[in-house]
Amino acid sequence: xxxxxxxxxxxxLINRIDNLLKQEGLPAEGTVLGIGDDAASIQPKEGFELLxxxxxxxxxxxxxxxxxxxxxxxxxxxxxxxxxIGAMGGQPLYALVSLGLKxxxxxxxxxxxxRGFLSELNPFxxxxxxxxxxxxxxxxxxxxxxxxEIKTGYALRRSTAKAGDAILVTxxxxxxxxxxxxxxxxTSGNIKLDNPLIQAxxxxxxxxxxxxxxxxxxxxxxxxxxxxGLLADLAHICSDSGVGADLYRKNLPISKSLKEDATxxxxxxxxxxxxxxxxxxLILTCAQENVEKIKxxxxxxxxxxxxxIGTISEEREIYNWVLxxxxxxxxxxxxxxxxxxxxx
Amino acid sequence: xxxxxxxxxxxxLINRIDNLLKQEGLPAEGTVLGIGDDAASIQPKEGFELLxxxxxxxxxxxxxxxxxxxxxxxxxxxxxxxxxIGAMGGQPLYALVSLGLKxxxxxxxxxxxxRGFLSELNPFxxxxxxxxxxxxxxxxxxxxxxxxEIKTGYALRRSTAKAGDAILVTxxxxxxxxxxxxxxxxTSGNIKLDNPLIQAxxxxxxxxxxxxxxxxxxxxxxxxxxxxGLLADLAHICSDSGVGADLYRKNLPISKSLKEDATxxxxxxxxxxxxxxxxxxLILTCAQENVEKIKxxxxxxxxxxxxxIGTISEEREIYNWVLxxxxxxxxxxxxxxxxxxxxx
Numbered sequence: 069x070x071x072x073x074x075x076x077x078x079x080x081l082i083n084r085i086d087n088l089l090k091q092e093g094l095p096a097e098g099t100v101l102g103i104g105d106d107a108a109s110i111q112p113k114e115g116f117e118l119l120x121x122x123x124x125x126x127x128x129x130x131x132x133x134x135x136x137x138x139x140x141x142x143x144x145x146x147x148x149x150x151x152x153i154g155a156m157g158g159q160p161l162y163a164l165v166s167l168g169l170k171x172x173x174x175x176x177x178x179x180x181x182x183r184g185f186l187s188e189l190n191p192f193x194x195x196x197x198x199x200x201x202x203x204x205x206x207x208x209x210x211x212x213x214x215x216x217e218i219k220t221g222y223a224l225r226r227s228t229a230k231a232g233d234a235i236l237v238t239x240x241x242x243x244x245x246x247x248x249x250x251x252x253x254x255t256s257g258n259i260k261l262d263n264p265l266i267q268a269x270x271x272x273x274x275x276x277x278x279x280x281x282x283x284x285x286x287x288x289x290x291x292x293x294x295x296x297g298l299l300a301d302l303a304h305i306c307s308d309s310g311v312g313a314d315l316y317r318k319n320l321p322i323s324k325s326l327k328e329d330a331t332x333x334x335x336x337x338x339x340x341x342x343x344x345x346x347x348x349x350l351i352l353t354c355a356q357e358n359v360e361k362i363k364x365x366x367x368x369x370x371x372x373x374x375x376x377i378g379t380i381s382e383e384r385e386i387y388n389w390v391l392x393x394x395x396x397x398x399x400x401x402x403x404x405x406x407x408x409x410x411x412x
Numbered sequence: 413x414x415x416x417x418x419x420x421x422x423x424x425l426i427n428r429i430d431n432l433l434k435q436e437g438l439p440a441e442g443t444v445l446g447i448g449d450d451a452a453s454i455q456p457k458e459g460f461e462l463l464x465x466x467x468x469x470x471x472x473x474x475x476x477x478x479x480x481x482x483x484x485x486x487x488x489x490x491x492x493x494x495x496x497i498g499a500m501g502g503q504p505l506y507a508l509v510s511l512g513l514k515x516x517x518x519x520x521x522x523x524x525x526x527r528g529f530l531s532e533l534n535p536f537x538x539x540x541x542x543x544x545x546x547x548x549x550x551x552x553x554x555x556x557x558x559x560x561e562i563k564t565g566y567a568l569r570r571s572t573a574k575a576g577d578a579i580l581v582t583x584x585x586x587x588x589x590x591x592x593x594x595x596x597x598x599t600s601g602n603i604k605l606d607n608p609l610i611q612a613x614x615x616x617x618x619x620x621x622x623x624x625x626x627x628x629x630x631x632x633x634x635x636x637x638x639x640x641g642l643l644a645d646l647a648h649i650c651s652d653s654g655v656g657a658d659l660y661r662k663n664l665p666i667s668k669s670l671k672e673d674a675t676x677x678x679x680x681x682x683x684x685x686x687x688x689x690x691x692x693x694l695i696l697t698c699a700q701e702n703v704e705k706i707k708x709x710x711x712x713x714x715x716x717x718x719x720x721i722g723t724i725s726e727e728r729e730i731y732n733w734v735l736x737x738x739x740x741x742x743x744x745x746x747x748x749x750x751x752x753x754x755x756x
Contacts, residue, residue, distance in 0.1 A: 100461055100567070101567065101569065104570075104652070105500065105569050105570050105571075105636075106465060106495075106496040106497075106499040106500050106570070106635075106636060106637055107463040107464055107465035107496050107497055107499075107500045107502065107560070108463070108464045108465070109461045109462065109463050109464075109500070109562075109567050110461065110462050110464070111461050111462075111564065112456035112461075112462055114458060117444055117453045117454065117455050118453065118454050118455075118456055118462070119451040119452070119453050120451055120452045120453075120454065120506070120508060120541070120542060120557075120559070121450060121451035121452070121508075121542065122508045122510050122542060122543060122544050122555075122557055123510075123544050124510050124512065124544055124546050124555065125546075126512065126546060126547075126548060129546070129547065130546070151450075152450040152451050153450075153451055155450040155451075156449065156450050156451045156453070158451065162464070164464060164465075164466045164557055166466050166467075166468050166510075166555045166557075168468065168470065168553060197464070198464060198465065198466060199466060200466050200467050200468055200555075202468050202469075202470060202473070202474070203470075203473065204470060204550075204551065204553075205550065205551065206548075206549065206550035206551065207548065207549065207550065209512060209548075209553065211466075211468065211510045211544075211555045213464075213466055213508055213510075213557040215464070216451070218453075220455065223444070223445065223453050225445065225449050226448075226449050226450070227449075291450075292449075292450060293450055308448070
């Protein structure tokens with residue numbers, strides 16, 4: 069029979085995790101003290117700010133352990149956090165992992181989850197330096213706090229977009245949400261896990277390398293990730309910056325897979341691209357004269373497309389679709405929100 | 413009807429929390445960017461390390477919302493984390509609060525929880541600089557990451573106790589666990605919430621001010637908090653330092669309330685003091701010649717007792733009770749462990 073948490077206990081598990089991290093993880097620069105004391109300790113580098121984010125994912129809500137192995141569950145949970153550090157332009161460095169696990173959970177699954185974390189952290193020479201394990205009766209949760217560094221003054225905020233700026237977005241937002249829909253609404257025998265939309269959900273990619281390069285250039289004015297959905301997150305930029313946005317629907321980056329899925333399931337691909345979220349692309353703004361420079365920066369390090377989808381306008385929180393004949397159609401962006409009653 | 417999370421949604425809740433923090437919280441030195449972006453940002457102080465800890469509490473497991481108001485729930489959750497920073501000798505500064513909440517939770521209860529956080533943070537001029545809210549179906553959880561600072565090189569670890577050192581403990585360990593027992597095993601109509609043991613559980617106190625003063629003095633060799641129980645945590649010090657301990661049972665700090673409870677419920681007060689945990693006292697070690705100096709440091713800032721309960725010995729992980737006739741009785745420390753099957 070496979071070993072479970074109730075066989076080895078909290079301290080047994082912590083030892084196993086500690087060994088795995090020592091063998092398969094990389095040390096993060098500046099770590100004074102990692103796992104194994106009341107607190108971890110780091111020695112921050114002079115001339116750098118520290119960025120800190122936390123995000124939790126819950127089984128059945130933010131990931132689906134019935135369709136995913138724990139390696140992918142771990143990757144997804146860490147990606148969500150790396151995306152937040154990347155959206156400020158930072159370099160991920162130190163993670164603390166707080167787990168709520170059921171006592172019958174298989175130790176190998178916990179180890180696979182940590183391998184998933186490491187597969188995302190190791191490329192940055194970032195490390196798990198602490199955490200916590202507690203027992204839950206119902207849904208497993210993974211709550212990660214991730215810290216990163218950025219040169220003082222270089223962090224890219226939401227609140228600093230300017231009227232006239234171009235609005236750019238990386239990749240193909242909406243693919244992961246479409247993949248999730250397929251997982252949830254296809255009879256289980258018919259699910260094709262190699263479908264690119266389902267892969268976009270199971271193995272999402274952050275854009276932290278791209279975010280860091282953009283921030284280092286000093287050419288962008290604001291940046292955010294698309295974790296709440298393209299329009300909802302653009303609305304965060306506009307609301308915090310006191311500006312509005314004119315968007316060109318025909319420019320929206322809609323992938324071939326998303327188009328095919330929309331046709332097959334009689335959905336609106338523009339809605340799918342702009343409303344739903346479960347992928348971690350970047351939205352950024354910059355002066356028009358810097359658009360090509362930023363595109364070149366991205367193209368040098370990455371193959372992902374980066375697309376101008378609109379322009380920041382002066383009218384505070386006014387959103388327009390700009391139609392092909394240049395007339396404007398005002399709309400209200402809506403994104404996913406926890407807790408809100410459906411239909412309210 | 414009272415307003416619930418499903419009425420105002422995630423973003424509504426975040427706005428409410430943000431306003432509450434602005435009105436009732438204090439800004440923490442070094443905060444560049446607080447709540448409201450992809451990540452928070454801090455500018456660390458030169459010559460200081462940053463300490464980071466995280467701890468989660470779950471309703472029904474680590475706190476009991478049926479006996480506690482949410483202000484006390486918030487205080488308890490923050491105290492657990494402040495205790496960890498204090499046990500390293502640090503000054504708490506920045507908290508990130510990750511909540512798993514049910515959609516029918518009352519907004520006022522969430523606000524009271526934050527007031528509980530602030531009641532513990534404000535005395536340190538520490539602030540909530542970020543967090544996350546997600547929906548859960550079952551048990552509510554509160555997962556806090558707390559960061560603190562300490563002068564470079566001054567953090568007190570578990571792994572640095574030396575043979576011959578005195579072993580000191582603050583306060584009266586075991587009171588909170590005894591209070592929890594009373595809450596769990598008394599018929600609800602008969603619970604006296606003003607019982608000092610029950611109060612020790614509901615409103616535990618960290619020793620972070622004392623911990624900081626001890627670390628600043630440079631006189632202690634190792635320190636830890638009693639979150640796993642007096643003996644289990646002393647065992648962490650011994651195991652990590654490669655030493656053992658001789659303990660004097662008669663010196664154990666057993667409060668009048670604990671003694672009375674032990675008599676009334678036919679329990680062993682020594683077991684209650686050393687085994688169970690739910691309070692956040694400090695265990696520290698220091699050279700014998702520094703015992704009085706450390707006691708004086710504590711007495712200057714606090715009324716809590718600090719008691720020498722034993723001596724560090726050379727024998728790695730060997731634990732003895734020293735009897736009144738100076739003979740030794742070896743024992744194995746056991747502490748509370750999540751997940752382990754009862755009876756195994």
